Amino acid sequence: MSELVSLIRQGDIAIITINNPPVNALSPGVPEGIAASVESVNDDASIKAAVLIGGGRTFIAGADIKTFESMRSPENRRGAGLLPLLLAIENCSKPVVAAIHGTAFGGGLEVAMSCHYRIAVPSAQLGQPEVKLGIIPGAAGTQRLPRLAGVQKAVEMCAAGNPVNAADALRSGIVDRLTEGDLVEGATAFARELIEKGEAPRRTRDLKTKLGDESANAAIFAIARETAKKSARGQLAPLAAIDAVEAATKLSFEEGCKRETELFQQCLQSDQSKGLIHVFFGERAVSKIPGVSKDTRVSDIKRAAVVGAGTMGGGIAMNYANAGIPVILKEASQEFLDRGLATIKKNYDTSVKRGRFTQEYADQRLALITPSLTFDGFEDCDIAVEAVFEGMELKKQVFAELDKVCKPGAVLASNTSTLDIDEIASVTSRPQQVIGHHFFSPANVMRLLEIVRGKATSAEVIATSMALAKKLKKIGVLVGNCRGFVGNRMFAPYQREAQFLVEEGARIEQVDAALYDWGMAMGPLAVADLAGLDVSWRIRKEFKHLEDPSLRYPMVADRLCEMGRYGQKTGAGWYRYEDRGKGPIPDPEVQHLIEQFAAEAGIKRREIKADEIVERIIYALVNEGARIIEEGFALRAVDIDIIYVYGYGFPAYRGGPMFYADTVGLKKVYDRICDFEREHGVLWSPAPLLKQLAEEGRTFAEYDRGRGGGN
Numbered sequence: 017m018s019e020l021v022s023l024i025r026q027g028d029i030a031i032i033t034i035n036n037p038p039v040n041a042l043s044p045g046v047p048e049g050i051a052a053s054v055e056s057v058n059d060d061a062s063i064k065a066a067v068l069i070g071g072g073r074t075f076i077a078g079a080d081i082k083t084f085e086s087m088r089s090p091e092n093r094r095g096a097g098l099l100p101l102l103l104a105i106e107n108c109s110k111p112v113v114a115a116i117h118g119t120a121f122g123g124g125l126e127v128a129m130s131c132h133y134r135i136a137v138p139s140a141q142l143g144q145p146e147v148k149l150g151i152i153p154g155a156a157g158t159q160r161l162p163r164l165a166g167v168q169k170a171v172e173m174c175a176a177g178n179p180v181n182a183a184d185a186l187r188s189g190i191v192d193r194l195t196e197g198d199l200v201e202g203a204t205a206f207a208r209e210l211i212e213k214g215e216a217p218r219r220t221r222d223l224k225t226k227l228g229d230e231s232a233n234a235a236i237f238a239i240a241r242e243t244a245k246k247s248a249r250g251q252l253a254p255l256a257a258i259d260a261v262e263a264a265t266k267l268s269f270e271e272g273c274k275r276e277t278e279l280f281q282q283c284l285q286s287d288q289s290k291g292l293i294h295v296f297f298g299e300r301a302v303s304k305i306p307g308v309s310k311d312t313r314v315s316d317i318k319r320a321a322v323v324g325a326g327t328m329g330g331g332i333a334m335n336y337a338n339a340g341i342p343v344i345l346k347e348a349s350q351e352f353l354d355r356g357l358a359t360i361k362k363n364y365d366t367s368v369k370r371g372r373f374t375q376e377y378a379d380q381r382l383a384l385i386t387p388s389l390t391f392d393g394f395e396d397c398d399i400a401v402e403a404v405f406e407g408m409e410l411k412k413q414v415f416a417e418l419d420k421v422c423k424p425g426a427v428l429a430s431n432t433s434t435l436d437i438d439e440i441a442s443v444t445s446r447p448q449q450v451i452g453h454h455f456f457s458p459a460n461v462m463r464l465l466e467i468v469r470g471k472a473t474s475a476e477v478i479a480t481s482m483a484l485a486k487k488l489k490k491i492g493v494l495v496g497n498c499r500g501f502v503g504n505r506m507f508a509p510y511q512r513e514a515q516f517l518v519e520e521g522a523r524i525e526q527v528d529a530a531l532y533d534w535g536m537a538m539g540p541l542a543v544a545d546l547a548g549l550d551v552s553w554r555i556r557k558e559f560k561h562l563e564d565p566s567l568r569y570p571m572v573a574d575r576l577c578e579m580g581r582y583g584q585k586t587g588a589g590w591y592r593y594e595d596r597g598k599g600p601i602p603d604p605e606v607q608h609l610i611e612q613f614a615a616e617a618g619i620k621r622r623e624i625k626a627d628e629i630v631e632r633i634i635y636a637l638v639n640e641g642a643r644i645i646e647e648g649f650a651l652r653a654v655d656i657d658i659i660y661v662y663g664y665g666f667p668a669y670r671g672g673p674m675f676y677a678d679t680v681g682l683k684k685v686y687d688r689i690c691d692f693e694r695e696h697g698v699l700w701s702p703a704p705l706l707k708q709l710a711e712e713g714r715t716f717a718e719y720d721r722g723r724g725g726g727n
């Protein structure tokens with residue numbers, strides 16, 4: 017029929033195949049190709065049934081997300097534009113069977129549900145993940161899914177966006193049959209049975225029995241709304257998805273589709289969908305690295321070693337074990353080794369208790385971790401990751417040792433959060449093999465991995481690290497070797513402004529609430545208490561000689577540390593903590609200390625509104641981010657966005673700090689930063705790149721594109 021959609025015949029059954037690699041998205045040409053094939057099926061009296069299948073590795077992974085931008089324009093304000101195609105399939109006069117492997121996501125599941133029957137392989141995944149892109153199903157998914165799976169299941173799938181596996185889909189009525197064997201054979205056999213039984217097309221839109229009754233549904237929707245408000249705090253799409261499914265229970269199919277279209281468009285026009293789509297493509301864009309191509313050699317990491325079984329080392333070892341890679345975990349003393357292993361075991365026990373996996377699975381993973389007090393076995397490892405205390409001399413000692421014991425091609429990685437990778441590499445005979453693997457705490461949970469390239473790090477070691485990140489289910493982002501790398505370098509002014517604000521009159525809990533309500537996973541001062549105030553205190557002391565003494569300095573944090581208030585771990589920091597697990601309690605003693613300090617420093621205290629708090633703290637991130645891009649320590653603005661979303665609890669629906677600045681308008685952000693410079697001095701001097709883009713009326717996204725990267 018076309019290059020994108022082909023039709024072949026197997027006797028009286030038509031096999032319609034979509035060929036739009038890699039994921040058979042419904043890009044322009046695909047819906048038209050399917051519609052033309054369906055028309056042929058209708059017109060050809062010798063065809064008695066049809067099978068619709070995806071070529072390659074999957075069924076249809078959804079609408080083509082790249083086309084959403086154009087759907088935002090006023091002349092295109094319809095639904096996803098697929099409704100006529102789906103009606104054409106559903107109206108086909110002969111039974112159409114969707115044959116599903118890989119993923120039937122979004123528009124893909126919507127296409128499948130407009131077919132009259134569905135068969136899937138056991139490994140197939142089916143879902144309406146649109147809310148993860150800040151939108152809702154836009155091709156009657158919210159109308160057909162409850163008719164097949166019932167209201168409860170449809171609400172869950174559309175509001176949370178998580179896929180179901182084939183077995184679950186069978187149980188809930190989304191698919192009719194599973195096949196263990198060849199999918200085309202299974203699907204044609206199914207079609208043949210339908211022909212032989214004389215089954216007429218079964219149109220999903222006409223099914224009503226699963227739409228439930230009003231009072232039971234009301235309870236389902238009320239609970240779903242409560243859940244969505246908690247689990248997707250601040251997000252519009254999950255609530256819109258629930259509204260759309262509710263419409264399916266109250267309106268005719270046609271009216272329900274109209275309501276869905278309205279809600280789809282509202283979501284599509286929102287900054288939230290722009291932000292989430294930016295993150296979707298950003299996650300993939302960060303893996304594109306100039307100088308590293310598909311041809312760059314990637315070493316296969318089959319065995320690993322981790323040095324240091326503390327907070328980070330233990331979590332890092334778990335990442336390897338979870339990916340099925342045997343890992344040696346080396347400590348300096350039996351006591352620390354036992355403690356490290358006990359923590360790992362406890363983490364696995366918790367996962368078993370929470371039903372994340374079985375005891376047997378946990379035991380298998382634990383068995384992949386070999387505790388050790390020596391370097392024995394390191395000679396067989398393809399990578400060694402150092403996670404000992406933060407201190408240059410100790411790191412150098414460990415790397416000199418690793419250089420001696422590891423085989424020539426092995427990657428030598430450091431988890432340092434502040435130290436110079438080049439200096440660490442200098443003690444080895446192979447600086448090209450040395451790289452930073454900066455995991456985030458808890459390392460077994462947080463998805464970000466900053467991959468820090470030293471000046472000698474080879475393209476092969478970078479490519480191997482990026483591939484390894486994927487294997488460890490992390491998002492690897494390549495950064496340059498500056499103090500704090502990208503994430504923590506930006507976090508310093510973020511923290512600084514939070515602390516200046518409390519000195520200037522904002523209450524601690526007010527600062528945290530402003531940022532939390534804005535969408536951050538936690539407020540900045542609560543985060544500082546969680547990470548441990550002593551950690552940044554030690555870093556501040558170590559680098560104090562590099563600071564300009566004439567600049568304003570956030571004194572209170574140092575004072576808290578001098579008082580032994582290190583945060584949650586000592587039961588007190590910016591807040592007090594009474595019980596583990598219980599939230600932070602505002603502490604009048606700290607408030608008093610702040611006021612006293614402000615009086616001594618001559619800081620005039622005033623009332624500060626939430627908007628100003630957010631601007632000061634978020635724009636501090638943006639300004640530092642712009643410097644980092646200009647200095648080349650981040651490849652693109654989008655890399656910073658991904659670092660902040662996956663490492664620092666930045667709300668994905670705001671797209672990351674640089675994208676957020678784009679949505680505010682860089683001129684506006686720049687002007688505000690100039691105001692802050694006038695009020696607060698040189699710490700706020702605007703980044704030259706920000707000034708330039710603001711004056712040119714451009715965005716960070718355009719800047720990325722201009723340099724051949726980004727979304």
Ligand code: 3HC
Pocket residue numbers: 038039041077078079080081082096098119121122123124126145146149152153154155157297300301
């Ligand atoms: N549209 C456009 N491009 C898509 C796409 C889509 N729906 N899904 C994936 N791609 C692209 C990716 O950007 C990537 O491109 P790149 O190679 O240039 O970076 C390429 O396809 C391969 O994707 P992945 O690297 O993600 O491949 P994986 O095998 O790891 O994952 C997947 C496959 C699970 C299908 C994953 O890509 C995915 O989750 N895709 C998005 C699915 C989705 O959200 N669908 C709903 C879309 S919205 C919709 O359908 C609205 C509807 O209601 C009308």
Ligand code: NAI
Pocket residue numbers: 323324325326327328329346347348349352403404405406407410414431432433434454455456457547
């Ligand atoms: P930690 O103090 O919890 O653990 C360090 C461990 O290293 C200790 O158990 C210690 O006994 C062990 N050790 C010391 N010398 C050793 C040697 N020669 N051989 C084997 N083991 C040795 O420290 P943490 O927090 O795990 O930090 C480790 C590294 O990770 C540091 O470089 C730190 O900057 C970095 N990091 C820490 C993060 C955090 O949130 N804690 C986040 C990201 C990076």
